[in-house]
Amino acid sequence: MKTTFYLAAIHLLASSVCGLPLQDSQIPGYLDAPAGRAWVEKRQSSSWNPPANLVKPLNEVWEHQMATYSDPMGFKNYGFDQVIAGRGQINYCVRWDSNQKVTAAQREQIAAAVTRSFNKWIAGLAGFDGFPYNTVEVNVVGYAVRDRSLLEGDTSGLDIYTTTDEGGIPQCDPRCGRFFHQDGDYSQCPGGASRHYDESLWLTDGFQGGAGGDWGQRMGQEYFMQNVDSENIHIYLHELGHTFGLDG
Template sequence: MRGRPGLVLAALAAVFLAAIPTTSGTAGAEPGNSEAAAPTAVVEVADDWNPPAHLRQPLQEVWDHVEATYPDLHGFRNYGWDQVMANGGYLNFCVRWDSSRPVSEELRDRIHETLRRQYRKWTDVMLDNGQGHNAWPYTEVPVTVVGWAVRDRDTLRWDDDSVDIYVNDIREGAPQCAEECGRFFNQDGDYSRCPGGTARHYDQSLWLTEGMSGGAGGDWGQRMGSEYFVDSLDAENVTILLHEIGHTFGLDDFYDWTPTGVSEFIMRAGSSPHITEFDGWMLRDFWRNVKHRYGL
């Protein structure tokens, strides 16, 4: 299925894993944070549209395709953009650990840091020389993991209270963080039933499923194999995660067509292991076409 907002998920073919090489780097671990990230300062912005000349035609083709095929393009109100803006510049996550593998404190912190590092690859696209691109109001978008969901508490080998822990609350056959705290279930922003209130709500889930090939993504978050994610903790680009984050911000799949003059970009599954210039300009173009809903 396509990665369109409003659908439950977007499937990514298992061939993705075979087609993309892994580039290794080094990632440090960062301790879990029990507090929600503070809103990021608003910055001076440039309000213009200036993609490279060679990308103007394919970008227009992509947007025309989006307008023609998304069933509720402007009525849908839970893109990643909506979540960031509702929070004032940050995102909270829940990890759905759909695996029997034990998780140490060190592994937990490395999973958190990898998620932050990969997410920033997309949000940094929205900056021009340190300023927000085309009225984008944030210099960064902090990502904080506030919860973990598991079947068995003994799977989690730590005793600190840095994250909320949800045990054996099963939804879609997998552990689920409290629905009362989830943006997907409370799109009006009312977290009064969440035990930790707004500070402990989660906007998206990182759903890591044992034995899964490929991935899925949407407004609810991103899903992929737990083995793939853990094996990619030192990778420069966690390709499947990056592709699925693109769906969270509204970007489409390209299974059945390719824009003029471009063929290798991360949203075309199997063609690029990293975010390309064209991916970045598609993200910026989506923002350009939805920013009016925030009075920008």
């Protein structure tokens, strides 16, 4: 059953963003992801039926995934694993890898963009083969910054981190990160399990292209903020595809 679900989910998720290319340096700016409700209505089934022109490339992506990784079916931290484990809720922490200040209003825009974009992928799974969620509650629970003064305005409700990774880059506390604690043990997280984060949104000054995986997504801070109110933030949507298990 799990094998069937993963196969359906990866193929389905690929089609749900119209076959976004998987080479991160060649992401075009003209692709549109579907609106949620229309796709939910189409997915009350358990058979994979993508557009004919996507069958071959999607099969190539699937074959690459199976051949490249040692245990692709046994891996338990794909995006949909995280959704199931969180019972329909995903927590994000933003790695603000920037010297720019970020206002409270901008943080609200970021939170809205994350919710909107993540749920475009969920719309592709909703109703398919018993997938239990039509939408997912997405919460931004924290920010990692070089200095707290970069966060303007009210920060209540956010965990603020000034911890860094081995390269000195702002990093949300590993003690609270699902990537570091896939066993679900957040006993060392200062805020407890309810304040853990499943994924990081890593926004870096001057970063070109993007990166994504079960840990979250990375892209340029300038690009993301310039497009934060866009219906489709193309690089972000693409990198979310990697989080959901698509590779090419």
